[in-house]
Amino acid sequence: MTTITVLDSIMGSGKTTYVIDMINAQHDKDVAESFANPDHEPTKFLVVVPLLSEVDRFVHSCPDLRFKDPQPVHGKKLYHLDKLVDEGENIVTTHALFRLLDRSIYEKLKERGYKLIIDEVLECVGMFDKLTAKDRKLLFDNKMVYIDKTTRRLCWNDEAYPDCEGRFSDIKKLCHTGSLVSVKDTMLLWEFPSEFLTCFKEVIVCTYLFKGSPFYAYLQAEGFTIRMKTIRDGSLCEWDAGRGDREAKERIKSLIRVYEGPMNKIGDANGLRNPLSSTWYDKASAEALKRLKSSTETFFSRVAKSPAKFNAWTAFSKVKPRLKGRGYTKGWIANNAKGTNEYVDKQAMAYLYNCFYHPVIKGYFHERGIKVDEDMYALSAMIQWIWRSQIRRGDPIHLFIPSERMRKLLHDWLNTSGCISLTSDEQEMKRAA
Structure with a gap:
């Protein structure tokens, strides 16, 4: 089966820049080989990015490859993408359109020998x-x-x-x-049909904390070989469980101020309860939700003291109407937001979330012999969300994370040279001892 190469590297380490340089270098190599061998087939690329706003970066950074972005033809972008594959064009498109590809298009991709590059993990099971x-x-x-x-x-x-x-x-x-x-x-x-990934001569995934993602569990369940790499000082290196992130985390720590005070009490773990989880919200009293809303308003107005336009917040969509409040309502950012600079001016953020796998999806992987890492999954989702803010450009941010579990995951990540202080397996071993 196709080997999946994963570039697992912390935000801002230059993953996309490395890939763009690699694409341009491959093009130069193909041009040189074409002079020696007129029958040489140049490498064709299909690049998949989270959002349309990221498409232009590849179009402008790889001018000689003339990347094409599928446009609505007869009202359907998929129709245009099919034609672009027929013509052997280099293509850059979104995750959303990539999910719609059918078997006929994948057969064409296979015949043409495309190389697939995925920016951020695919949504593979839902x-x-x-x-x-x-x-x-x-x-x-x-x-x-x-x-x-x-x-x-x-x-x-x-x-x-x-x-x-x-x-x-x-x-x-x-x-x-x-x-x-x-x-x-x-x-x-x-x-996502796993056999579609075998249509490509090579697959490269650019992300961070990959082993916490459902995509990792999915690839394991489907029997793919995964080759872990990372980017350090602009060069491709062997992956080391994130232990090369020490210097980056030291810089990041100085930019993050996490609220520590009595308003976090609502998120304190208590026995088997998981405060601020989906199940907790389903059972939460009106008084508890009112208290959380009041605490969030207080955080923005009296702790962060930030204007409303610089505030951001998230929770489960089902409780959004009951938690929106003065000074932050319009700053909603979905918890699964990735790869966008749209919110880069946000200075203060409230993460009213305790993130867990959907129990049915977790059970599905378990039945297939795959054990998922709940903590790394939660950490990855939270970090991706936090990185929508101005920390992306190196400016400080103020965080309200009332969930004791989520706050601890962030502190553990910031204060260790690896992904988190202990993996789930290591935690179980420590408890057993």
Whole structure:
């Protein structure tokens, strides 16, 4: 299978710059080889970035490769991307469009020998909630779909319903790409088809704290070989569990001021409770939410003392209406925001979150023999969110993180030369001893 090379390096270490230099160097090499061998096929690149705002960087930084950004043709960017692959163009697009690629496009990518570069990890597994229980029953009762007993993938009955269009056309397409997986009998997961990654001659992923991501668990479950690398002083080096980040963290520590005071009490761990987790919010009283909202307002107005336009906050979307308050409401940034400079002016941030794997997805990986690292997953999500702020440009920030667990993860990360002070396995060993 295709080997996945991961450039796991701390924010600001130059991962994207390294990749751009690598692409340009490969182009120069291809041009030189073409003089000696007119039949030489130059390397073709497909670059996948989180947001449209990141597309321009590759277009402008690699002018000789003439990267193309798919545009709406007949109302569909996917149609244009298909044509660009047919023409053998270098392409830069977003994660969102990459998720929509079908088998015919991947076969073309394979034939053309494209190299895939992914900026930030792919969203590879998620709950599929676009099919109601009633529609699911209708599909199975009419034998329009069935579950493959080996792969557990939802399959379309092409023999009985070859020309189905309309209401279930999207389900049919997802079945054909192998993107829907049955779990716990009554639920479906959307999963990126792993065989699509084997269509590329090489895959490079640029990220940080990769081993905490679902993408890492997914690649392990699918049997891929993962080669861990990092960037140090502009050069490619062997990965060392983040222990080369010491100097960067020392600089970062001086820029981060974390609130430590009585308003954090609402997030104190208590037995088996996980304050500020999704389940906690589901059960939280009106009084508890009112207290958290009041504390957040106080943090921004009396602790950070920052104007509203420089404030940012996040929580679970389901409680956003009940937590928004004076001086920060318009500063909402989704917890999964990545790769954007849109919020680089934010000076004070409230992270009203206690992050855990979705239990169904965690169970799915567990059934496949993969143990996920909950703490590194949570740490990675929080750090990515914090790095939307002005710390990206080296300016100080003020943080309110009332969850005791999340605050400890951040302190542990800042004060160690590795990813966190102890991995989940090491913590279990220490408790057992």
